Amino acid sequence: MRDLGYDLVVVDDDFASLGTELAKISDGFEKRVTDYLDSLRRVTEAAIQEGEVAANLKVFLEQAALLKGEAGRLAVLTCRHLASFVSETDRADRNVY
Numbered sequence: 001m002r003d004l005g006y007d008l009v010v011v012d013d014d015f016a017s018l019g020t021e022l023a024k025i026s027d028g029f030e031k032r033v034t035d036y037l038d039s040l041r042r043v044t045e046a047a048i049q050e051g052e053v054a055a056n057l058k059v060f061l062e063q064a065a066l067l068k069g070e071a072g073r074l075a076v077l078t079c080r081h082l083a084s085f086v087s088e089t090d091r092a093d094r095n096v097y
Helices: 012-047 051-065 070-092
Strands: none
Touching: 012 051, 012 070
């Protein structure tokens, strides 16, 4: 192994708090997506019901609905990677502890 000339310090708690913060951000994003989709539904159901604009809004609503759950899925995946990074770092440095 090559000496880098400095020590790399991994603070496990920072990764845990990052995961917690990411979960909060994800929850906020999901709420905003839900609110946005509700607004779009109200527009397509009550305000603009015919014509090209109505058809385009309905297609847009279908596509925007695909965002629902994505932030949560990405947050879970990222938290797994964070935990994996910490455990891999611990495993690699087991001779140091």
